[in-house]
Amino acid sequence: MIADLPDCTTRDISKALVRLRSQVGAVTLGRVMTLIVVTDEDNADAAVDAAAEASREHPSRILALVRGSGRTASRLDAQVRVGGDAGVSELVVMRSFGELASHAGSVVTPLLLPDSAVVAWWPGEGEKDLAGSSVGMLAGRRITDVSLAPGPRRALRVRADNYSPGDTDMAWSRTTRWRALLATALDQMPFESVQSVTVKGASDSASADLIAAWLGVRLRCPVERIDGPAGVGLMSVRLDRASGPIVLERAAETSQATLTQPGQQPRPFPLPRPTTAQALSEELRHLDKDEVYRRALKHLDLAGAARK
Template sequence: MIVNLPDCSTRDVSKQLVRLRSQVGAVTQGGVMTLVIVTDEEHADDAIEAAAEASHEHPSRILVLVAGSKRGGSRLDAQIRVGGEAGVSELIVLRLAGELVDHGGSVVIPLLLADSPVVAWWPGAGPKELAGSSVGRLAQRRITDAATTSNPRRELAVRADDYTHGDTDMAWARTTRWRALLATTLDQEPFEQVTAVTVKGASDSASSDLVAAWLAVRLRCPVERVDGAKGRGLISVTMERASGAIVLERSEAEHATLTQPGQQPRHFPLPRPSTAGALAEELRRLDKDEVYRDALQGLDLVKTKSSTKAKKS
């Protein structure tokens, strides 16, 4: 069910929610959080679709703040979606215009679920001061996505400079399985020190940068980040040891091969997570992510170079 409320107030939205509950039931009775999405028209539809899908794993009230033009008078247009249109959630789209664009936090306060954590997600470029922004001040968890920006590497540098406990990034969530596989291989014999690491990924792959930085901090050895062709994401990680190299490589078909000295190569699927999958991964934890913080701090430890192939493409 979709209900449109043009030129309304948050009180109008709250009243309509009460009426809808009497008709279709309390959708968010078991909601575990309020998810506030801060976006623009360009990213709104994809963000709503991803949040609705993620709500099957994390039932919540979803508030979508869509920034419009700051010109003209203040105006709030709302749309309430419940049932199939909203996944396992109440989904409220709030389109802001005029002065309201800069005061999203004040707009959503009356609509937050009581006694529940607040998570904020910026599907596009987030504000420079994340925790200090209008919405960021309300949230225990703040999610950005460096991969959607025009310069992911520069965006990560901004996040490193402005990091506050509770910050995280979707590019980090996309590395979860890679990190688990790499850590598992090092937990097996022979327990040798890694002497050098090479991480290859697309030149616009924030996930590759974060994996390289994470390994630089954890292994305390030289780490080189090699840029490949754009759009490929994370391609391979090579860890050098005295007995030989451990190589985890993903093909363009998103199948991976893990090779280790003295063992047969292992082949398995390793797809890039969808936006909904990465969002659901981030919503699994609401505490501070110190490993992500360490990875951000390790960005300066990584040596970056472009591969010959990348230069020709």
């Protein structure tokens, strides 16, 4: 069920939520968090759809803040969705204009679920200082997606320079399956040290940069980052050992990868690039601070002393 609320207040939104829940018989007992989505008009529909899809695994109250023009009179327009129109969540899409567009934190505060986690998501690079922003100060977990930024690798460097505990990026969650397969391969005979690592990924792949940094930290060996064509994501990882290399490679424009190890037949694995909703859902599984991500981010070498 949907209710449109033009030129409204947060009190009007709260009343509409109560009314719609009563009409559709929905309850709030299953809501595990408040998910705040901070976006602009161009990306609003895609962001709201991804948040609603992710909420099927993580029932939430979704508060989508769409920034409007700051040059008009202050106004708040809202749309409230409960029940089938919001998946398994309550969804409030708010469009703020004028001076109100600069006070996002004040807008969402009265609508936060009591005694539950608060997660904020910026579908893009987000503000420079996430933790210090009005929304970021409300959230224990702050998610960005630098892959949607005009310059993903530059945006990742901004995240590294302004990191605060609780920050994370969906470029990291997109490496989860890769990291699991590589860790499993190294946990088999022979238990040899890795002498060097080669990571190949798109020239604009922040995920490739992060997995290269993670491997450098974990394996304490030289890492070479090779650029491939833009837009193809993470392409391959090669771990060189005395007995021969371990190679995990995904063919361009496919979801199929092959793991090659000395003395074993090549093994195929499904390794599709996660959608925005899937990457967001992966991030929402972990509401604590991600120390592994912090260490990888700290050891980024985007200047590329060992890049080709």
